Amino acid sequence: MSLLNNLMAHPLDEGYAVAARTRPNKGGKSLRSRHRVMLVVATIVLGFLLAIAASQNYRGAPEAEKQRKELITRINQANTRLNGMRTQQTQLADEVRRLQASGLSNTSSGATLQQQLDALELQTGAVAATGPGIKAVIDDAKDADAKEGRLLDVDLQQLVNGLWTAGAEAISVNDHRLTSLTAIRGAGSAITVGYSSLTPPYTVLAIGDTATMPARFAQSSGGQWVQYLVSNFDVRMTTTTEDSLLVPADATIALRYAKVGPR
Amino acid sequence: MIAVLGLVIGVVIGLLVAPDVPEWAQPYLPIAVVAALDAVFGALRAFLDGIFDDKVFVVSFVSNVFIAALIVYLGDQLGVGGQLSTGVIVVLGIRIFSNVAAIRRHLFHA
Numbered sequence: 582m583s584l585l586n587n588l589m590a591h592p593l594d595e596g597y598a599v600a601a602r603t604r605p606n607k608g609g610k611s612l613r614s615r616h617r618v619m620l621v622v623a624t625i626v627l628g629f630l631l632a633i634a635a636s637q638n639y640r641g642a643p644e645a646e647k648q649r650k651e652l653i654t655r656i657n658q659a660n661t662r663l664n665g666m667r668t669q670q671t672q673l674a675d676e677v678r679r680l681q682a683s684g685l686s687n688t689s690s691g692a693t694l695q696q697q698l699d700a701l702e703l704q705t706g707a708v709a710a711t712g713p714g715i716k717a718v719i720d721d722a723k724d725a726d727a728k729e730g731r732l733l734d735v736d737l738q739q740l741v742n743g744l745w746t747a748g749a750e751a752i753s754v755n756d757h758r759l760t761s762l763t764a765i766r767g768a769g770s771a772i773t774v775g776y777s778s779l780t781p782p783y784t785v786l787a788i789g790d791t792a793t794m795p796a797r798f799a800q801s802s803g804g805q806w807v808q809y810l811v812s813n814f815d816v817r818m819t820t821t822t823e824d825s826l827l828v829p830a831d832a833t834i835a836l837r838y839a840k841v842g843p844r
Numbered sequence: 845m846i847a848v849l850g851l852v853i854g855v856v857i858g859l860l861v862a863p864d865v866p867e868w869a870q871p872y873l874p875i876a877v878v879a880a881l882d883a884v885f886g887a888l889r890a891f892l893d894g895i896f897d898d899k900v901f902v903v904s905f906v907s908n909v910f911i912a913a914l915i916v917y918l919g920d921q922l923g924v925g926g927q928l929s930t931g932v933i934v935v936l937g938i939r940i941f942s943n944v945a946a947i948r949r950h951l952f953h954a
Contacts, residue, residue, distance in 0.1 A: 592942035594886050594904045601895035620898040621850040623905050627880050628854020634877040636862055
């Protein structure tokens, strides 16, 4: 305690008092020229120090802003490249499918194989699907902040599971086809579907029987979960039945196993 | 008043030259500035009290800056850099406040 008292009571350097006592009394203040020079040098150094400290501070802020903008540009560039490569991948996959079809069309066993392939590709999400179905657009609450009103990955999972239970045959979220290997997860504050980050609103297309699907969805546990969100958290959701929906193919399907066939 | 002139010249030189502070010196710059400010306000108060001595000012200014930087550097080596620099800033801040209060009393008789 006495340390703090001492600090507050004696903030002035004692050297001043000592120097005042021992200075020869000459009526005014007489500065010896050597001391005067030192004084000037000291004040110049002081001003210099203040100036570079201030300029250091002011220069730091735009630097950080510039780096942030650079990062955003790089992210956008990487996204564009990714989209371009996805398109290319879809085109190549189509070409492979064409070659496959032409190779299988020669024999009858090949034709049955082709039929199997067509059915499987439709169900697993390797090809795009069209048909009537439900379009559900779900968004965060209008005044959502970090604590309330934001949709989580589990909400989207419940919605999608409800649609599967209601008899959906093909589902896509924001143009990402859901396959048996697609994960809906949360990363930070964004929901990722198949490793792609999505931003709200989320458009879910589900192809299925429009006569029974809406009712079955409303009765499913997923449908009730979403209804609870809408009623209690002001989450916005609109559901419409459409005559023709296009659910794209999954661009991330890759060949994993291959075996050389019998000659 | 020659001191004020020196100060202005120093600020102008600093703004014109605008040197790039080297990486190793960057964490000590704010502490050095606060220590220098403490010496300046002490000098101002001494001037208003009538006991200003330029040699004492120069020595206190240089030693304040040097010792503050040394304490922070020592703290960094020991792993308590943040706490020690907080302590230095607290002490210097208290001294600056007291000196400014005395200066205010001189200037405004209040």
